[in-house]
Amino acid sequence: MAGFREAQGDLVLENVTKSFTTFTAVDDLSLTVPRGSFFALLGPSGCGKTTTLRMVAGLEQPTSGTIRIGNTDLTGSRPYERPVNTVFQSYALFPHLSVRDNVAFGPKRRGVKDALAQADATLSLVQLTHLAGRKPTQLSGGQQQRVAVARALVNHPEVLLLDEPLGALDLKLRREMQVELKRIQTEVGLTFVHVTHDQEEAMTMADTVAVMNLGKIEQMGAPDVLYDLPRTKFVANFLGQSNLMSGHVDDTDGDNVVVSTAQHKLRLRKSRAAAGSGDIAFGVRPEKTRIHNADPGPAAAGNSIGPGTLVDVSFTGVATQYLVDVPEAGRWAVYEQNLDLERIDSRPGDTVWISWDPGHAFGVRP
Amino acid sequence: MSTSQRLRFWIANRFVMIVAILVLVYLFLPVAYTFVFSFNNYKKSNIQWNPEGSPTLDHWKNPFGPPGIKDALLTSLGVGAIATLVATVLGTLLAFALVRHDFRGKGAGNILVFVPMATPEIVLGASLLTIFVQGFNQVGLTLGFWTIVIAHIMFCLSFVVVTVKARLQSLDPRLEEAAQDLYAGPGGTFWRVTFPLVLPGIVSAALLSFSLSFDDFIITNFVSGDATTFPKFVYVSYLRGIPAEANVIGFSLFVIAVLLVIAGQVVGSRRRSPA
Ligand SMILES: Nc1ncnc2c1ncn2[C@@H]1O[C@H](COP(=O)(O)OP(=O)(O)O)[C@@H](O)[C@H]1O
Ligand SMILES: [Mg+2]
Numbered sequence: 001m002a003g004f005r006e007a008q009g010d011l012v013l014e015n016v017t018k019s020f021t022t023f024t025a026v027d028d029l030s031l032t033v034p035r036g037s038f039f040a041l042l043g044p045s046g047c048g049k050t051t052t053l054r055m056v057a058g059l060e061q062p063t064s065g066t067i068r069i070g071n072t073d074l075t076g077s078r079p080y081e082r083p084v085n086t087v088f089q090s091y092a093l094f095p096h097l098s099v100r101d102n103v104a105f106g107p108k109r110r111g112v113k114d115a116l117a118q119a120d121a122t123l124s125l126v127q128l129t130h131l132a133g134r135k136p137t138q139l140s141g142g143q144q145q146r147v148a149v150a151r152a153l154v155n156h157p158e159v160l161l162l163d164e165p166l167g168a169l170d171l172k173l174r175r176e177m178q179v180e181l182k183r184i185q186t187e188v189g190l191t192f193v194h195v196t197h198d199q200e201e202a203m204t205m206a207d208t209v210a211v212m213n214l215g216k217i218e219q220m221g222a223p224d225v226l227y228d229l230p231r232t233k234f235v236a237n238f239l240g241q242s243n244l245m246s247g248h249v250d251d252t253d254g255d256n257v258v259v260s261t262a263q264h265k266l267r268l269r270k271s272r273a274a275a276g277s278g279d280i281a282f283g284v285r286p287e288k289t290r291i292h293n294a295d296p297g298p299a300a301a302g303n304s305i306g307p308g309t310l311v312d313v314s315f316t317g318v319a320t321q322y323l324v325d326v327p328e329a330g331r332w333a334v335y336e337q338n339l340d341l342e343r344i345d346s347r348p349g350d351t352v353w354i355s356w357d358p359g360h361a362f363g364v365r366p
Numbered sequence: 367m368s369t370s371q372r373l374r375f376w377i378a379n380r381f382v383m384i385v386a387i388l389v390l391v392y393l394f395l396p397v398a399y400t401f402v403f404s405f406n407n408y409k410k411s412n413i414q415w416n417p418e419g420s421p422t423l424d425h426w427k428n429p430f431g432p433p434g435i436k437d438a439l440l441t442s443l444g445v446g447a448i449a450t451l452v453a454t455v456l457g458t459l460l461a462f463a464l465v466r467h468d469f470r471g472k473g474a475g476n477i478l479v480f481v482p483m484a485t486p487e488i489v490l491g492a493s494l495l496t497i498f499v500q501g502f503n504q505v506g507l508t509l510g511f512w513t514i515v516i517a518h519i520m521f522c523l524s525f526v527v528v529t530v531k532a533r534l535q536s537l538d539p540r541l542e543e544a545a546q547d548l549y550a551g552p553g554g555t556f557w558r559v560t561f562p563l564v565l566p567g568i569v570s571a572a573l574l575s576f577s578l579s580f581d582d583f584i585i586t587n588f589v590s591g592d593a594t595t596f597p598k599f600v601y602v603s604y605l606r607g608i609p610a611e612a613n614v615i616g617f618s619l620f621v622i623a624v625l626l627v628i629a630g631q632v633v634g635s636r637r638r639s640p641a
């Protein structure tokens with residue numbers, strides 16, 4: 001096909017910016033998606049995820065910057081010239097074509113000889129063989145979603161883009177499809193770029209998660225690394241929950257820096273602090289903290305705060321969540337697994353202290 | 367319960383049904399009249415039912431008997447076919463331009479398209495006549511078949527543009543993007559996705575054009591000169607008495623139209639049901 005660009009390798013976006021008349025949707029974004037990986041682009045609605053995907057697909061041209069696959073520059077080429085396929089947010093199945101013809105659409109346009117046979121093979125991969133003759137409107141949401149995946153997958157693109165493909169499904173089906181998509185990706189070994197605003201979905205499915213906010217990548221990495229050590233306030237709050245309190249680095253103590261907050265002097269590993277001096281936001285995940293009825297004493301100095309007032313206790317079965325108002329530190333959440341035989345007998349109004357393992361604290365830019 | 371009470375309940379329970387039937391009767395009365403009087407063995411004019419020799423199949427056996435009726439029908443069909451073809455093609459192109467392209471005067475274009483629809487036919491007819499007489503006579507054209515065609519194309523165009531535009535605007539732009547994403551170039555995208563999805567709108571526009579053209583009397587009467595269309599034939603012969611063959615042709619056209627509508631419905635529902 002004229003103009004078609006064969007390309008192999010990692011997907012690379014370099015300093016990509018997309019400005020609409022009055023608004024910059026994607027702002028100097030750079031990222032690399034390793035070939036064959038499951039990559040999740042995670043961010044709140046309106047942060048520029050769809051715009052980013054559309055630029056990779058060629059449906060939108062960047063205002064500046066380049067998009068490459070391997071060594072092939074795709075910037076400026078048309079959507080039909082790129083070895084990239086998209087699963088659209090709204091599926092965008094062709095209503096006048098049967099499921100089989102929808103899936104065979106791509107192979108036919110590329111002049112593949114056994115287009116229908118390939119379509120059938122892909123339909124069986126997504127377990128829809130029995131519905132091949134139906135029209136898209138006669139399918140449930142979950143089935144339409146599978147057709148959309150099959151229609152893109154059948155082309156064996158170098159990069160498959162999925163724009164919130166599970167957003168319209170109910171929770172149970174969504175969990176099923178997460179497993180299913182992950183299985184398909186492992187089976188076909190293609191690069192998947194999966195856009196979502198659901199942090200749990202991103203973390204369970206992806207090898208690499210990029211957290212996006214206001215048109216920029218805030219942080220990128222393996223889900224567990226990202227969760228364990230967020231580098232910005234936004235990531236600390238968007239990916240899971242965090243207790244954060246502002247402070248100031250004014251000293252070092254061996255491998256640690258000392259963070260002074262209004263009431264406390266806290267210790268933080270140097271490697272886990274976003275800044276070696278100046279203002280910092282000190283954070284700990286709720287499930288990494290413990291609650292005490294008495295001051296934990298000098299042993300926990302630097303790894304605890306208190307006294308505070310317990311304002312709420314909610315028992316959730318596997319865990320109990322405590323909400324504590326600590327003067328000058330705000331409201332902290334403590335999430336304790338119910339492992340102790342002897343339950344901590346605390347009621348709202350009690351005076352409590354909170355402590356944590358020193359290795360679990362992190363410091364992000366304020 | 368008394369009888370009068372029962373009667374009142376009976377009527378109350380069936381009120382909507384009764385009204386519906388009366389409305390249908392009202393709607394179909396002219397058609398029924400046309401049908402019945404196509405069997406009338408009338409003497410001078412087909413206005414009074416003549417019990418002697420009625421009903422008769424004479425008019426059905428030779429519907430093209432009366433002089434001029436066949437030519438009038440052929441003229442109407444010819445004008446309708448050409449006007450529909452041209453108006454559908456031009457109107458579809460215009461609709462695409464108005465929906466898909468940005469150009470100066472697009473807003474004005476969108477409004478101006480409605481002008482012929484909003485103008486009273488009698489005014490359109492009079493002004494067209496003036497234009498034809500003033501302009502066309504000077505280049506040697508006379509009123510007749512082609513002036514009717516030109517006039518019909520003009521008023522059909524608006525309806526085509528409006529119908530196709532509505533269909534095009536309801537088309538999800540993601541579908542065309544999906545086609546491009548699936549390796550269809552501009553031509554492939556248009557013929558494989560856009561056109562098939564807009565086609566039902568184009569077909570309705572064509573059917574509407576044809577029926578508007580076939581039906582038209584007022585404008586046609588102004589611009590037709592010596593040419594005679596079927597409606598004009600019926601109107602003119604009214605002075606002498608409309609032949610029952612006009613009833614035969616009129617009713618047959620009605621039946622064809624109804625069959626077309628039913629066929630359209632069947633095809634439409636087939637498309638939606640499992641293949
Ligand atoms: N064609 C456009 N013209 C103007 N603004 C746009 C256009 N497309 C998207 N935007 C804006 O860009 C921002 C990012 O949009 P989008 O990429 O769709 O976000 P997301 O997919 O993350 O929800 C939004 O604020 C949106 O309003
Ligand atoms: Mg989006």
